[in-house]
Amino acid sequence: MNTVLAPRPMANFVETEYIRDITERGLTYLKAGFPVHFRGPSGTGKTTVAMHLAGKIGRPVVVIHGDSEYKTSDLIGSEQGYKFRRLNDNFIHSVHKYEEDMSKQWVNNRLSIAIKKGFTLVYDEFTRSRPEANNILLPILQEKMLSTSASNEEDYYMKVHPEFRAIFTSNPEEYAGVNRTQDALRDRMVTMDLDYFDYETELRVTHAKSELTLEDSEKIVQVVRGLRESGKTEFDPTVRGSIMIARTLHIMQVRPEKTNDAVRKVFQDILTSETSRVGSKTNQEKVRAIVNDLIEAYL
Numbered sequence: 001m002n003t004v005l006a007p008r009p010m011a012n013f014v015e016t017e018y019i020r021d022i023t024e025r026g027l028t029y030l031k032a033g034f035p036v037h038f039r040g041p042s043g044t045g046k047t048t049v050a051m052h053l054a055g056k057i058g059r060p061v062v063v064i065h066g067d068s069e070y071k072t073s074d075l076i077g078s079e080q081g082y083k084f085r086r087l088n089d090n091f092i093h094s095v096h097k098y099e100e101d102m103s104k105q106w107v108n109n110r111l112s113i114a115i116k117k118g119f120t121l122v123y124d125e126f127t128r129s130r131p132e133a134n135n136i137l138l139p140i141l142q143e144k145m146l147s148t149s150a151s152n153e154e155d156y157y158m159k160v161h162p163e164f165r166a167i168f169t170s171n172p173e174e175y176a177g178v179n180r181t182q183d184a185l186r187d188r189m190v191t192m193d194l195d196y197f198d199y200e201t202e203l204r205v206t207h208a209k210s211e212l213t214l215e216d217s218e219k220i221v222q223v224v225r226g227l228r229e230s231g232k233t234e235f236d237p238t239v240r241g242s243i244m245i246a247r248t249l250h251i252m253q254v255r256p257e258k259t260n261d262a263v264r265k266v267f268q269d270i271l272t273s274e275t276s277r278v279g280s281k282t283n284q285e286k287v288r289a290i291v292n293d294l295i296e297a298y299l
């Protein structure tokens with residue numbers, strides 16, 4: 001099913017100097033007609049900023065999530081509908097004739113809907129789709145034209161609507177074996193590299209996404225940033241870790257205090273789970289020890 005979203009502001013969206021700067025630059029490139037690509041590790045706010053920007057453009061928004069199973073037809077559509085018609089002969093009652101209607105119909109998919117109608121496309125984690133599927137984006141971004149395999153002229157050449165805009169996101173950790181075709185695509189976009197949030201943004205996002213006070217959110221963010229800056233984790237803890245801790249403490253109706261053993265366990269559970277995906281015991285022990293020290297320092 002093709003879902004088209006109405007552009008609207010996001011609830012609890014945090015706009016700090018850092019976010020405003022990224023948004024404004026992104027919007028300028030989009031207005032100039034260039035696709036924008038937010039690239040960065042998990043939890044750096046790529047998807048949220050992309051959706052926020054899409055909302056700012058004010059046109060309907062079409063979202064695609066990259067998928068290794070996608071074929072080009074999942075993006076632009078395909079020819080379908082091999083129709084049969086039944087004819088009854090009014091004079092000879094025993095005659096029922098089936099007539100094949102060979103005129104196939106082109107059924108659009110999300111990308112072709114967006115380019116035809118001038119909607120804003122958000123293609124989240126686009127590098128998860130195979131280059132063969134994404135190739136179709138090259139003529140769209142470059143020649144502002146799409147040719148399909150449709151047998152009727154109208155759908156064979158599709159002109160890109162002047163208001164069509166595209167926003168991409170990707171996570172470089174996911175494409176180690178980068179491929180030339182995806183590179184060609186990247187050459188046609190303005191790539192903005194996102195890093196972990198600055199202190200103010202991380203704090204305000206954690207605060208906005210939980211019911212915790214700013215003061216309590218601050219303690220959590222200090223521990224999470226301390227762990228990230230230690231450089232000793234397999235994967236960096238992200239703002240998601242801060243949000244999870246904050247929400248859990250709120251449900252438990254406790255404050256982040258080092259004298260509370262249950263609180264200490266919440267920090268350790270969430271932060272070891274966020275930073276070690278293989279589940280190695282030594283790594284987890286190491287993270288627990290660092291978290292313990294940070295709790296002593298900040299809570």
Ligand SMILES: Nc1ncnc2c1ncn2[C@@H]1O[C@H](COP(=O)(O)OP(=O)(O)OP(=O)(O)O)[C@@H](O)[C@H]1O
Pocket residue numbers: 012013014015019040041042043044045046047048049171205208209239240243
């Ligand atoms: N400006 C913001 N205002 C409020 N919440 C935000 C903002 N930016 C990010 N967040 C929150 O931070 C978390 C991570 O953001 P997001 O999912 O956009 O990151 P991402 O880089 O796309 O991550 P991933 O690559 O893992 O999908 C989410 O819970 C999101 O709601």
